[in-house]
Amino acid sequence: MSAAYAEVFDPDGARHGIPTYPWRLAPEGLATRRQLRARGLRPGGQEPVAQVMRLRRRGHGALIAYLYRIDRAMPVRPMTPARWSALDCAMRARRTCPACRLVADYCIPRSLGLCVPCAYPEPAAARGNREEP
Template sequence: MNRLTRTDCHDPTGARFGLPTYPWRLAPEGLATRRQLRAAGLRPGGQEVAAQVLRPRRRGREPLVAYLYRIDAAKPVRPMTAARWAAVRRAVAARRVCPACRLDRGYCIPTSVGVCNTCSMTSAALAA
């Protein structure tokens, strides 16, 4: 994609990008990003993306994109139930168990390494 200017990002009909497109911070009223919806206690609720905002970037990098959803079609956020809290606790507990030594290490195992620090040091020492 060629370098975009702020003017290129203004396409309210969607002719260029397939979606109505607005420059960064210039979206019309009634549209919000996921984060803005969440801050208001809402969620997209299965609706399609209504529009997007683009922000050009330097040095030929891809522009930043934020998808927009209609606020009037958004639904309230589902409340956390006891069962959902329990599922979150189990998921976090599973991330603390090292797959190599099967011990709960008291911290989340880094995904970049895949094992606890002790197992990582041991495998590094064996490789040297």
């Protein structure tokens, strides 16, 4: 057994406070949030019962994913028309440039804060002899 495996294998939770298993070796009946979502389920308010851990090859720390019991998971709530509308408004706000107020076909990068044409305006020398409209 390798040292890394021994560090992350803690099925009784004595070392980490919660049962801990190596990456990809979780017991049956437990799933991560993403795995639950792929099955059409959600944790439904339950606390994590275990975790899977993988040590990083470089640097410090570990990658951790919490595990939930599948038998206690609840179905995902269906999208109602009001929820679709709220999601559409939120996505439209992420695509609207605050400078020119145009709605882009992409989400405005947070690093720029503006749409690409506003963030990187074409200099007059690059336009050549074109006349302004």
